[in-house]
Amino acid sequence: MSKTRKNYPAKFKAQVALAALREDAPITELSSRYGVHATVIHRWKKEALAALEAGFAGKLESRADAHNAEVRDLHAKIGQLTVERDFLADGLRPVAVRGRQEMVDPSNDNIGIAAQCRLLGISRSGWYYERRGESxxxxxxxxxxxxxxxxxxxxxxxxxxxxxxxxxxxxxxxxxxxxxxxxGIEAVYQRPRTSMPHPGHRIYPYRLKGLTITRPNHVWCADITYIPVKRGFLYLVAIMDWASRKVLAWRLSNTMETRFCVEALEEAIARYGPPEIFNTDQGSQFTADAWTGVLKENGIAISMDGKGRWMDNVFIERLWRSLKYECVYLNAFESGLQARRDIGRWLAFYNAQRPHSVFDGQTPDDVYDERNFVSPASGLPPPPNGSGGRALHPEKQNHRQAA
Missing domain, CATH: 1.10.10 (Arc Repressor Mutant, subunit A)
Incomplete structure (x- = not known):
């Protein structure tokens, strides 16, 4: 006996999508709260974002109505084979099964759900199946x-x-x-490939080999970690200045997408100006066009960890360790709101009050502000504390404690 497909009112969809956009709770919790499958919530969230963008672009679209009408007439004559080929050309095939399921668009009038599932290499029954949240x-x-x-x-x-x-x-x-x-975690050890990039994304060269990093805004780095909450989990991204260990921006999200990483990046650039180099691993969020596009627009050289560079993430990994032992595990977050509030407080404490042994007891804020200061008399920044005025390149910095 076939299962009747649920039809939700538009008001209810908007309510659930707004809750997902707030990112105050994991998707699994929202699924339990509203009785809607997690895949559906993912889709409504994306549709809401697209609708907002379309709303702000309404003036431009109205001017092009006549042109769009002609384009639609031409597209109608192309035929079903061309439509299917264009659908595949979007680079959806390399995505994991769950990701491909989320990309099925039931509102697409040109390609039905069954055809989309066939082209994406997934079963239609699998797309309709409502997964349970983690036990x-x-x-x-x-x-x-x-x-x-x-x-x-x-x-x-x-x-x-x-x-x-x-x-x-x-x-x-x-x-x-x-x-x-x-x-989103895997063993950290030296091997040819420590992170699997998206198959369709470009990989950029590693630019830190032999480079001395002595001043703020010379090199930034970023990483994503898992944050447990009562009914699920969230993802946290942080942007860090390499020389001072200062956390420049951060974001929490209930989905591991590129968007929340880009928001943190844009905030860091707006507040502190662009760095010269940005170094990350080869995760799909950091190889996506949305991320690399912001870096290119701001003239930032892109560097990605490659073969033999497994130690370059050690600074931000130590940040995650301190954050979880000093904040996350002590508080046992009940909700995303509490997680956002308490993590924000701890990161402010980390930047402004928590001393680092590698900087002779100075805080990241102290080091960032001191090394950014240029003496009017000499025109040169003061030598970095704790290194006797000598710069350290990444290989040597990695072996110094950043606690």
Missing amino acids: ADNLALMRLIDAQFLQTPFYGSRQMARHLRRQGYEVGRTRVRRLMRLM
């Missing part, structure tokens, strides 16, 4: 995995499963591997 047991395991990963970041799924079994949890490697992928 309480899995959320508890994710919390344990996250805590252990901070202690032993070199643990892969096999060692992590062994660790959990020693703690009395009957789990297999497959389950642990799935949860680690969901959390």
Whole structure:
């Protein structure tokens, strides 16, 4: 017996989409709260963002109505084969199954849902299937995995499963591997490829080899981490200045998309000006055109960790370790609102009050402001504290404590 498809009123869709756009709660919690499948909430969120953009561009669209009418007439004559080819040309095929399911557009009048599923290589029944959120047991395991990963970041799924079994949890490697992928974490060790980029995105060269980094806004870096909350999890991105370890901007999101990373990047550039170089790993958020486009528009050289550069993320990894032990795990966030509030307070404390041994007890704000200051008499910035006026290149800086 076929399952009747649910039809939701527009007002209800707008309410759920607005809740998702606020990003105060995980998608799983919103799914439970409103009784709507997580994939549907993802789609409504994207449709709401697209509708907002279209609304602001309304004047331009009205001027082009006559031209668009002609274009539509021409497109109607192209035929179904050309429409399907253009649909595939959007680069959707390399995306994971869940991502491809989210890209199905039921409002597309040219290609039906069955045809879209066939072209994307997924089953139509799989698209309609309503997945359950992660169980309480899995959320508890994710919390344990996250805590252990901070202690032993070199643990892969096999060692992590062994660790959990020693703690009395009957789990297999497959389950642990799935949860680690969901959390966006993987073992940190030297190997040819430590991050899998999007197959359709360009990879940029690594620019920090042999480079001395002594001043703020010379090199910035960014990374994403998992933040557990009561009914699910959120993702946190931070933009950090390499020389001072100052967190320049951050964002929380209930989906691991490029948009919230770009928002943090744009805020950091607006507040502090563009750096000379921006270094990241090869994650799909940092190879996306939306991210690299902002860097190019601001004249920023793009650098990406490559072969043999597994240590370059160590500064921001230490930030995550401090944040989770000093804030996240002590507070056990009940909601996204609490997470945003408490993380914001801790990051403000980290920048302005938390001393760093590598800077002889100075805070990131102190170092950032001091090294940005140029003496009127000499026209040169003062030598960096803790290094005797000698610059350190990334390989040597990585071996100094940043606690």
